[in-house]
Amino acid sequence: MSMGEFFHMGGYAFYVWSAYGLAAVVLIANVLLPRARRRRLLRELARERQRADRSR
Amino acid sequence: MSRAHASTAAPGRLLALWHAMHRLAAPRHFYHFAGRVAPWLGGVTLTLFAAGLYGGLVLAPPDYQQGESYRIIFVHVPSAWMSMFVYVVLAAAGAIGLIWRVKLAESVARASAPLGASFTFLALASGSLWGKPMWGAWWVWDARLTSELILLFLYLGYMALQSAIPDRRTAARAGAVLAVVGVVNLPIIHYSVEWWNTLHQGATITKFDKPSIHLSMLIPLLIMALAFQLYYLWALLLRLRCELLVQERRTNWVGELVESRS
Numbered sequence: 001m002s003m004g005e006f007f008h009m010g011g012y013a014f015y016v017w018s019a020y021g022l023a024a025v026v027l028i029a030n031v032l033l034p035r036a037r038r039r040r041l042l043r044e045l046a047r048e049r050q051r052a053d054r055s056r
Numbered sequence: 057m058s059r060a061h062a063s064t065a066a067p068g069r070l071l072a073l074w075h076a077m078h079r080l081a082a083p084r085h086f087y088h089f090a091g092r093v094a095p096w097l098g099g100v101t102l103t104l105f106a107a108g109l110y111g112g113l114v115l116a117p118p119d120y121q122q123g124e125s126y127r128i129i130f131v132h133v134p135s136a137w138m139s140m141f142v143y144v145v146l147a148a149a150g151a152i153g154l155i156w157r158v159k160l161a162e163s164v165a166r167a168s169a170p171l172g173a174s175f176t177f178l179a180l181a182s183g184s185l186w187g188k189p190m191w192g193a194w195w196v197w198d199a200r201l202t203s204e205l206i207l208l209f210l211y212l213g214y215m216a217l218q219s220a221i222p223d224r225r226t227a228a229r230a231g232a233v234l235a236v237v238g239v240v241n242l243p244i245i246h247y248s249v250e251w252w253n254t255l256h257q258g259a260t261i262t263k264f265d266k267p268s269i270h271l272s273m274l275i276p277l278l279i280m281a282l283a284f285q286l287y288y289l290w291a292l293l294l295r296l297r298c299e300l301l302v303q304e305r306r307t308n309w310v311g312e313l314v315e316s317r318s
Contacts, residue, residue: 010124
């Protein structure tokens with residue numbers, strides 16, 4: 001099987017690769033988003049603490 | 057009773073196990089535990105995905121009826137299975153939170169909902185991409201497809217409820233009631249292909265007699281299913297860490313954590 005044939009998927013390339021592409025996007029996003037959110041949360045909490053320290 | 061006594065006899069050992077589990081369920085310990093376990097889970101998940109994709113896209117032969125288009129099965133079926141499995145987790149964690157007021161269970165439910173919605177979306181979208189070349193339609197109002205769409209709405213309703221109610225514990229209780237009531241949809245999804253005359257094909261793998269799928273296709277499918285399962289655990293731990301930080305933001309341990317990082 002050549003590379004071209006592989007990507008051609010017997011004429012079903014659009015359907016097969018769209019399904020796999022969508023899955024990849026959704027699954028990767030669900031790993032990256034919580035990571036970014038946790039970093040953001042920790043930054044926010046640090047700022048909150050600094051403000052609380054100053055007003056004390 | 058102090059922990060020092062609970063190590064010798066068998067009941068003592070049980071008690072020690074109970075203490076260990078209780079300790080792990082404490083948000084502070086769970087946060088760090090999740091942080092240690094997540095990278096390993098991620099590594100195993102990615103390895104399984106690589107194996108499953110190689111088996112499914114390269115090694116498995118084309119289907120004698122559907123040609124290459126059937127390869128969508130390797131994302132479609134695991135997503136569909138996970139869409140239902142995560143719902144069971146959502147409802148069970150919701151019920152545990154409702155009955156015993158376990159905060160960690162409430163967080164598990166809250167963190168599971170967007171993942172369940174993601175799997176349901178993928179099951180519907182990949183099914184649509186498979187249906188177009190095979191049935192000639194992106195969508196049909198068939199019992200299997202409709203009940204799966206209702207599942208997506210149950211997840212979205214749960215998430216809307218969580219963001220609409222500012223008090224997290226009230227939101228958890230309201231969501232749990234919705235999730236538990238929605239469980240009736242699960243047997244409807246599963247048996248829809250038997251109860252109604254549908255376009256969707258019947259079960260090929262979860263039949264009690266021999267599955268009607270060749271081993272060269274079944275093995276990558278099962279590897280992908282396992283990969284999806286571990287992926288869910290991995291993504292769940294990442295989300296749980298965020299939920300715990302929000303839930304515990306006023307506590308000392310989060311304060312110390314933030315201090316130690318700055």
